[in-house]
Amino acid sequence: MSLTVIIIIVAVVVLIACAVAARMVAVRRHELQERFGPEYERTVEEQDSRRAGEQELRERQERHDALDIKPLPAAARDRYSQDWARVQEQFVDRPDEAVHDADRLVTTLMSERGYPTEGYEQQVKDLSVEHGETLEHYRAAHDINERSARHQATTEELRGAMVHYRALFEELLHNGDRPGRSPA
Secondary structure (H helix, E strand, O other): OOHHHHHHHHHHHHHHHHHHHHHHHHHHHHHHHHHHOHHHHHHHHHOOOHHHHHHHHHHHHHHHHHOOOOOOOHHHHHHHHHHHHHHHHHHOOOHHHHHHHHHHHHHHHHHHHOOOOOOHHHHHHHHHHHHOOOHHHHHHHHHHHHHHHOOOOOHHHHHHHHHHHHHHHHHHHOOOOOOOOOOO
């Protein structure tokens, strides 16, 4: 075989290897985007590079996979639904307290499902793996709850916080499946 043929073969093999590697990166990126939803872009933007953001998301996924996340039995779902109804009822007379109670209820529900609740930032990271679509609701509700603790939230904002908490509450309550939506 001539040197020219060998060089052409090596070049073709290198091109094929590069194409396969690029395809693998694209597939992994697509899988992360699908899994994390809007949280993918948010995390990538917060990091120094796309690679660093994707590594952060993979680390979240590994941590999440090690957790013992479990579905709620029907009796527990009923109990939480009743607790949520009581929190909503108190909103009329005590909106600040209702929002604080909604936050505590969501945190308790997270804990019972098996999510660690050691701090808000870690909660967000852990939730992002399965609940990326509703995470903005949780962030907005948490922000309003903190402002409410400083008496800086309006009643309309507090009402919005209840709606935001409800979105995550429902998803956690129904084991990640929103009512009326078939599991993926």
